Amino acid sequence: MAVDRARVERLTRELLEAIGEDPDRPGLRQTPTRMGDLYSEFFSGVGEDAAAPLAHTISVTRGPAPDTLPSGAVLLRDIRFRSVCEHHLLPFAGHAHIAYLPGEQVVGLGALVKVVEILAARPQVQERLGEQIADTIAENLDTRGVLVVLDASHGCVTMRGGRQPEASTLTIAARGEYADAVARTELIALIGASTSTGTANR
Numbered sequence: 001m002a003v004d005r006a007r008v009e010r011l012t013r014e015l016l017e018a019i020g021e022d023p024d025r026p027g028l029r030q031t032p033t034r035m036g037d038l039y040s041e042f043f044s045g046v047g048e049d050a051a052a053p054l055a056h057t058i059s060v061t062r063g064p065a066p067d068t069l070p071s072g073a074v075l076l077r078d079i080r081f082r083s084v085c086e087h088h089l090l091p092f093a094g095h096a097h098i099a100y101l102p103g104e105q106v107v108g109l110g111a112l113v114k115v116v117e118i119l120a121a122r123p124q125v126q127e128r129l130g131e132q133i134a135d136t137i138a139e140n141l142d143t144r145g146v147l148v149v150l151d152a153s154h155g156c157v158t159m160r161g162g163r164q165p166e167a168s169t170l171t172i173a174a175r176g177e178y179a180d181a182v183a184r185t186e187l188i189a190l191i192g193a194s195t196s197t198g199t200a201n202r
Contacts, residue, residue, distance in 0.1 A: 003043050005036035012036075042084050042091075045121030050132070051140040053114035057105040073145070073187060075099040076109050081116050085156055086123035094152030094168065097191045098133065099184075101177060103142035112137070127171050134173035139173050145177035149191050150156055 009032035016023040016031065023032065075097070082093035096116050119132050134148045150171045158165045178184045 003036075003040045003046070005040055008036045008039045009033060041121075041124070043121060046119040047123075048118050048124075050136045052116050053111040053118070054137070054140040055123075056111070056140070059106055060102065060104055060106055063105055071102050072111075073099045073108070073147075075187060075190060076112050077191060079113055079116050081152075083118045083120040083122070083126075083129060083152075084125045085154060086125060088160070089123070089154045090155030090159065092124075092126060092152045092154040092156075092169075094150060096130075096133070097145040097147075097149040097151075098137070099145075099150040099178070099187045100137055100141065101144040101146075102153055103144060105142035107141060126150055126154070126169055129170045130173040134175050138175040143176065145183070146173075146175040147178040148173040149188070154177075 010037040012032040013023045016028055021028060023029070076099070077095075077097045079096040079098065080093075081096050082091055084090070085092050098112050098116070115136050116133055119136070130148045130150045134146050137143065137148075138146045151168055153168045157163075157167050157169075158201055172188075174184060178187070
């Protein structure tokens with residue numbers, strides 16, 4: 001279901017009036033149109049099938065490279081994402097790290113990125129987002145285990161309330177073999193190394 005841009009524009013005018021502003025003054029005249037564009041982008045994942053990117057799989061043993069079966073996990077780190085918190089409609093953004101233990105069928109790495117993008121482009125909370133990513137991969141891909149780690153900064157923490165600009169939130173969702181904390185220790189260490197390197201390079 002596409003975002004109703006015209007309705008967003010009308011409601012933006014009402015919101016500006018509700019806070020005591022004049023939506024027709026020069027600085028705000030284009031704001032309703034800009035908000036229509038913004039919401040169409042931010043909420044493009046509403047109603048979209050997050051499993052669709054996983055439909056095209058590659059056979060490991062009968063595919064183009066049968067000698068490349070991974071003996072361990074496939075880990076894709078530092079996927080940048082942004083979403084909108086459903087509590088205050090403020091943005092939160094950060095990095096997603098996804099690992100899975102492949103079976104006979106694998107997907108291109110870009111498909112995992114697309115899953116994150118679709119599920120993030122909805123009103124969300126970080127905890128649910130991680131669980132939805134893990135469920136989508138576990139239920140639609142031939143895998144023995146899935147691990148999803150999200151590390152994000154939230155506008156509702158950095159800009160309002162306690163106003164903690166350096167605070168970030170870390171969540172973990174695990175399925176299959178990675179539901180065992182010991183089994184995911186190595187991956188958590190690898191993700192932690194990526195996070196600390198990124199912090200050092202800021």
